[in-house]
Amino acid sequence: MPEHSFATRAIHAGQAADPVTGAIIPPIYQASTHVQDGVGGLRQGYEYNRSGNPTRSSLETQLAALEGGVSALSFASGLSAEDALLRGILKPGDHVLLGNDVYGGTYRLLTKVLAPWGIETTTVELADVEAIQAAIRPETKIIWLETPSNPLLKIVDIAQIAEIAHAAGLILVVDNTFASPALQQPLSLGADFVVHSTTKYLGGHSDVLGGAVVFGDDRHYEQIKFQQFAVGAVSAPLDAWLTTRGIKTLAVRMRQHSENAQAIAEWATGRPEFSEVFYPGLSSHPGHEVAAAQMSGFGGMLSLGLAAGGDAARAFVENTELFQLAESLGGVESLIGYPPDMTHASVRGTPLAVPENVVRLSVGIEDVSDLIADLEQGLARVGR
Template sequence: MSKHQEHFQIETKAIHGGSIKDEQFGSLATPLYQTSTFTFENAQQGAKRFAGEEQGYIYSRLGNPTTTQLEQTVAALEGTESAAATATGMGAVSAALLANLSAGDHLISSKAVYGCSFALMSHMLTKFGIEVSFVDMTEPENITRAIQPNTKVIFLETPINPNLVVLDLAAIGKIANQHQLISIVDNTFLTPYLQKPAQFGFDLIIHSATKYLNGHGDVVAGIICGSEEMITEIKMTSLKDIGATMSPHDAWLIIRGLKTLPIRMDRHCQNAQQIAEYLESHPSIKQVYYPGLKSHPGHKFIGNQMKAAGGVIAFELDGSLEDGAFFIDQMALLSIAVSLGDAESLIQHPASMTHSPYTPEEREAAGISDTLIRISVGLEHVNDITADLNQAFEKLIKHQGMPKQVA
């Protein structure tokens, strides 16, 4: 990004953040370089590029102009020097962790994280001699107490998936800096439009670009943002050698989606706020988890750490596990699907879906109950979303009032 572009507002950066232009034909849209490899003028040029003595592309697993454009744009949005595009969100999580952890190291993670992140840390990393501690980071001093001589990395999500717990980035970033620990945060739920962890000293910011960055439900991808040094290390080690790199076509689709990110996020937040307020007043709900509500402990962070509360809501039904399944099955407009950040509203049951890698005991410790429901509020008219939820609640109330069959 040029010095002039650094002063652009985020809405402008989402459209003009990358610096690669089509000098040959003057295409306004980013060209799609759908190629696996790149030709050299001669053997000497190929040798220089492999040796790092000459800039240029070699092979799309190592870099591609379309992918570079995406990386530059997201880095500009996050306010970091560089970024690495990955094939999936979990590709981003695993590449960031594996590049910074070795056998004998210790990792501290927030107590609740995305189910596959949890599985990677608790079931996979431990196989290779990496210690992992899951800590309640709502009290930052718990992190300090968990630090060991071999602690290397702190990993967290905020808001946490799926129960929307908000963590104090300033306090946690300060602890990581004081103890010279590498700090990694998953910023998928809020995007750089609503939250910029680099401002609080975080080293690496991860996104499942499948979600809001793309925004259209047609890509699976990830992004890691950070310093030039750290991103180069990731690209040349865990990402290059394990191979979880993004395809040029997926990068092209996300570039297109990013142009409307600020507009989409404003609508997601507006709809989610109204739906959360509706749910909070409904008699069939025990509790609503959404930082936009004044009743939520994370509400105090809006306006300083985070611009708004995002588009994901979680709530506890007043009922049983069977009631939760029944309620979801009554949806006519909302789609029963995992993921989030799409134009369509999505509803799912974390205990049996996204967080099924947890044991029941692990789910209880992480605050994920059997009756927790998560909604990714989409871009439909809010009255239509409310009407669909309302008709499902009416059917649930009738269902709960029916006599139970005895087996």
């Protein structure tokens, strides 16, 4: 079969019509176990839902095709995917280099859950090559990065970091949640693994929780698959099916998310209410050129620094209407949040602490004029 474009793969990879009925949508295999043809006589390799499920297999095929990977594993959440990857590769005494702007849950997993197991973590500015090289130790095993990062939208040159990692014999993991595979393909730029919270843009409708690990090669597949099986944090059949359904519209959704976010970033630029606009689609963003080179669009996430400080930022997020105050991101509806006390509360008091005046926007696919009007009335309320 010829290599199809991204939008076509998103709709068709792993989605063959049901061979029994011809149903155009593969069924949800809502089963906990599978009948065997004699002891050990597994049909298509399926025996028990924790070890494998046909609906989950369809999603994993789809995920690998989207990221250009050799395989993928689907999990119950993004953090369970990260945990399985880290436990599958690391051993006590190993060291991880982590970007200095990442999702608070990733930092918490490494420093609160895995640290007592003997894993050390150093945070570093991944745009600073000299800082990375200075932080690499003999026991370093993984460089972990987000680009764009959460919530300050930092951009890291994936190909450059891959070259540094591989020269030192390290593994490069890229969290591609903010960009999604529709806009960025880290494996093609040299990453070894891609991780996702599929809850976000891949699912796209705020109705499912999930995570994924996508493999650039098969070196560590068995170790991480074993973690998935032994610990059991797998995506349920309905969750896998909902994620698959969301993925089918990913390409068109990401175009609209990006268009709307660009318009809002340009609207916010130069307004006296904002001291900073964090969006890589702006030419003023320090990572704009790198982002333009490695991304096909700049995504639907942006953050704003309120010039009046933290109290104004809190008031702003509590006074919008279309932008609903909530955790998470990547759905068709717009969300707004206050990272210091919400998504990134776990990094308060650390080098990753988010400035008190920052708010984060997940820009949906509503009419952008309505979204801008909502932000304007939110600002007006703060100013009263």
